[in-house]
Amino acid sequence: MINKRMQGLGEARSVIREIFEYGNRRKREIGADKVFDFSLGNPNVPPPAVVNARIAQLIAGEDQTSVHGYTSAAGAPEVRRAVADYLKNTFSVDMTEDYIYMTCGAAASLTVTLHALLSGGEEVVVIAPYFPEYRVFIEQAGGVCREVGAAEDFHLDLAALDSAIGQNTAAVILNSPNNPTGVVYGEGELRALAALLARKNAEREQPVVLIADEPYRELTYGAQVPQLLALYEHTVVCYSFSKSLSLAGERIGYIAVSPRARGAAQLYAAVCGAGRALGYVCAPALFQRVVASCLGQSSELAFYQTNRDLLYGALTEMGFSCVPPEGAFYLFMQAPEGDAAAFCARAREHELLLVPSDSFGRGGYVRISYCVARETIENSLPAFRALAKSYHL
Numbered sequence: 179m180i181n182k183r184m185q186g187l188g189e190a191r192s193v194i195r196e197i198f199e200y201g202n203r204r205k206r207e208i209g210a211d212k213v214f215d216f217s218l219g220n221p222n223v224p225p226p227a228v229v230n231a232r233i234a235q236l237i238a239g240e241d242q243t244s245v246h247g248y249t250s251a252a253g254a255p256e257v258r259r260a261v262a263d264y265l266k267n268t269f270s271v272d273m274t275e276d277y278i279y280m281t282c283g284a285a286a287s288l289t290v291t292l293h294a295l296l297s298g299g300e301e302v303v304v305i306a307p308y309f310p311e312y313r314v315f316i317e318q319a320g321g322v323c324r325e326v327g328a329a330e331d332f333h334l335d336l337a338a339l340d341s342a343i344g345q346n347t348a349a350v351i352l353n354s355p356n357n358p359t360g361v362v363y364g365e366g367e368l369r370a371l372a373a374l375l376a377r378k379n380a381e382r383e384q385p386v387v388l389i390a391d392e393p394y395r396e397l398t399y400g401a402q403v404p405q406l407l408a409l410y411e412h413t414v415v416c417y418s419f420s421k422s423l424s425l426a427g428e429r430i431g432y433i434a435v436s437p438r439a440r441g442a443a444q445l446y447a448a449v450c451g452a453g454r455a456l457g458y459v460c461a462p463a464l465f466q467r468v469v470a471s472c473l474g475q476s477s478e479l480a481f482y483q484t485n486r487d488l489l490y491g492a493l494t495e496m497g498f499s500c501v502p503p504e505g506a507f508y509l510f511m512q513a514p515e516g517d518a519a520a521f522c523a524r525a526r527e528h529e530l531l532l533v534p535s536d537s538f539g540r541g542g543y544v545r546i547s548y549c550v551a552r553e554t555i556e557n558s559l560p561a562f563r564a565l566a567k568s569y570h571l
């Protein structure tokens with residue numbers, strides 16, 4: 179017997195992964211330097227030196243057994259304390275280790291949080307365009323994925339959110355800095371959303387929870403990322419070190435439940451219960467200890483910023499229209515004739531591998547990941563120029 183839903187998820191390859199696999203095949207055919215793969219969001223800047231120094235220190239230390247052993251299910255107490263202290267001191271918010279749960283990255287933070295919140299049939303609002311796995315995670319937790327379009331500038335459309343959020347809304351997922359648009363939500367719009375939710379909550383028994391999906395928090399180029407724990411009491415932060423410390427394959431992150439949330443202790447217990455039911459046991463023990471020493475740090479942002487400036491400057495100069503990227507490492511570019519799939523197919527003829535925006539719940543754009551080698555961007559510009567020319571830009 180096979181679960182058909184799981185089989186379907188396994189067989190329906192992610193569009194992004196498919197492009198990435200095509201890129202690898204194509205590189206073998208014509209040479210790696212002739213294919214410009216902008217598909218994946220895999221950090222290509224090494225972790226800051228403190229990461230490797232801490233790993234070396236931990237594995238050379240006296241505590242050879244427990245450093246690789248199970249930790250408490252929620253995480254090693256000293257690690258949870260370090261995370262709580264960091265959040266409290268950096269953002270002036272209430273936090274203790276009793277509300278921190280260490281996870282295997284943002285994906286696990288999200289699936290655990292959604293399982294903790296949903297009993298079956300509730301809606302979870304996502305802002306389109308959105309990270310495609312949200313739908314998979316929400317539906318697996320028994321919820322309904324409710325897409326609400328972003329405003330024209332890809333910031334929050336508060337009127338659309340107002341009409342979409344109803345009695346059956348359990349949560350809203352916010353991702354800032356945003357994948358795929360690179361937008362960073364400002365304090366004004368977030369305060370307005372918090373006020374909107376407070377108004378909705380007055381008519382409800384259970385408040386709407388804000389899920390702050392923050393794997394890109396540190397990756398900004400000047401913009402401030404407001405801390406939602408400070409702006410809205412019913413917030414759950416789903417954090418990850420995958421992008422900030424270039425540790426995507428090591429699977430490490432955390433959940434921070436706002437102690438001010440209604441029923442915060444019960445919600446945190448449900449987080450622990452969901453982690454248990456999903457079989458996570460505990461987050462990777464070595465990397466829990468590593469990240470506890472690297473809180474708030476990031477890989478070399480200047481590298482991504484130079485890539486961003488180079489690509490954004492060149493593409494807009496060629497006549498393409500792009501959302502000005504303020505954070506993360508993605509450029510969201512309009513498909514000149516509106517058909518993202520057709521544009522990607524033509525780009526592929528020039529060996530440019532771009533991701534059509536349809537898989538993010540919004541047509542007419544492509545996502546370009548600029549966490550790539552500098553030469554990939556520099557060498558791709560003639561191909562982009564030829565592509566622009568073919569559209570008479």
Ligand code: PLP
Nearest residue numbers: 219283284285309353357418420
């Ligand atoms: N959320 C968003 C918006 C992402 O872009 C990603 C990864 O690309 C994730 C969550 C998952 O991150 P992690 O690798 O930490 O599980």
